[in-house]
Amino acid sequence: MPELPEVETTRRSFADRIAGATVTDVRLGKPLRWPLGCEPATLRGARIGAAARRGKYLWLPVGEGGLLLHLGMSGSLAFGEHAAGPGVHDHFDLVTDRGTLRLTDPRRFGAVVWSRALDAPPAATLLAGLGLEPFDAAFDGAHLHRALRGRRVAIKQALLAGDIVVGAGNIYACEALFRSGIDPRTAAGRVSRARCDALAAALRLILAQALDLGGSTLRDFRDAHGMAGSFQQHAAVYGRAGEPCRACGTPVRRIVQGQRSTFFCPHCQRR
DNA sequence: AAGTGGACCTGCTAGC
């Protein structure tokens, strides 16, 4: 589910309300991707700080350390009162004096991991190798072009890999490539400097637009207030196989790259 | 080093 816009939308929807709260209890459901890494009871009494985001990870300062959270494919966070008991897909509750932060994640690819600090393991290990933030001033066509040099993978897969630029998942990688007119199958190292400029700009534009719309809700994404996003209604190619391209009318194509679906317009997007 | 494919897990939908 969650790409950068969904993760950031989630962060904004609870960060202000949880900052300064005190942990009163921690409840674990079924195992997530990795073990929590600490005894839940030790978090009681800890003060919560300002939630931050790095790529698709959230960092929540808690006491003398913090929690690194990832929403995986199907995760979402809710914050507030929880009179009803945990449902079958609720696998982590951080109960505080201001409400409960709850991770709901049917597929359990998500994670909540305790770390002593953001720059200490295990958090630092998980974040090592992440590329630039797309809204970082250092991320531009020049950076992209330099980083793609010599790489033979398809540009779509290079965007998804996250070691050059973070935040783009399957939806926004497809949309940014459409917006910049690049065939997703193009060898990464063959994308010209001018097209890297266009791609970097398109990626930022698409992510900013999605952020404005509260992200995309394909099936079950919600922010911590329970609000759905609406970017999916504006997608030019994602999920539109067989439907006419909004720019030229050519049917949108679906192909598979790296075991993921790619959607593109064979007329508007060229190698 | 870079590229590829499998793994993790559950739910929903289309098609027979």
Place this chain on the structure above:
DNA sequence: TGCTAGCAGGTCCACT
């Protein structure tokens, strides 16, 4: 109506 195959927003790991 019921079963099955295929698909889904991510990313780590082992292997070539």
